[in-house]
Amino acid sequence: MSLSNIFTISGSAMSAQTVRLNTIASNMANVDSAASSADQTYRARKPVFSQMMNDSMREYGWNGANLDESGAGVGVKIDGIVESDAPLQPRYEPDHPMANQEGYVFYPNVNPMEEMADMMSASRSFQTNVEIMNSAKSMMQKMLTLGQS
């Protein structure tokens, strides 16, 4: 029965969007974390989404009944979290306690505008998947009442 697959699919999407929201929260929290060298500076983090396929899941030993035979995907997974390569922001602040010999302080490459837009996108996607799950739930509940009237 593929209706129960929807719970797996939407659930995986919801957890992926939650990870995305977590990275955004982390980026926004560290937007002003100054450091005295480029290596120690916080860099913006982004999750990399990839589709979860039956074949790849079988490779990892998943062969559960909830997998669709049709070769359709079974949701989304987080492949990993990458750090942004965007240039850091060195600022000349000689009075800052973290300033290096030349008087520079390094600020993270977090772009608050980009993060806010990303947050909107992530929370909307989350909501959509909740709706999908709800409607699949009502379809399933309806199935249980077949022939009762």
Next chain:
Amino acid sequence: MAISFASAFAGHDKTLEFRSARAAVLANNIANADTPNFKARDISFDSYLKNETSRFSLARTNARHISSEGQSGESDGLLYRNASQPSLDGNTVDMQREQAEYAQNSLQFDTSFMFLDRKISGMKKALTGN
């Protein structure tokens, strides 16, 4: 006269199966709306029905026999959707379209369900004579 379930249900039981399979495919499209290089998919009713009726499998009497599953070409009539507009990351999911299709699909599910339910209550009525 014997009641034949196949003719009494008039294909609505198959339709329900198709609708729930399609709901899963559309839900997967929506779940992967942010996945790079994901290609949106859909099932057509024609190919699904054709696949259902032509499905056969060979008996496996030995563990070393090759499974005949998936030998019938297109797996369950899953097709790729034509992208309405290109996106930079290679994703072809159009969120609005998927949501509309999903809503329509669940309404069609409800319709088939209603037909099936009425058929069953009609048969019950015929059996009990009330």
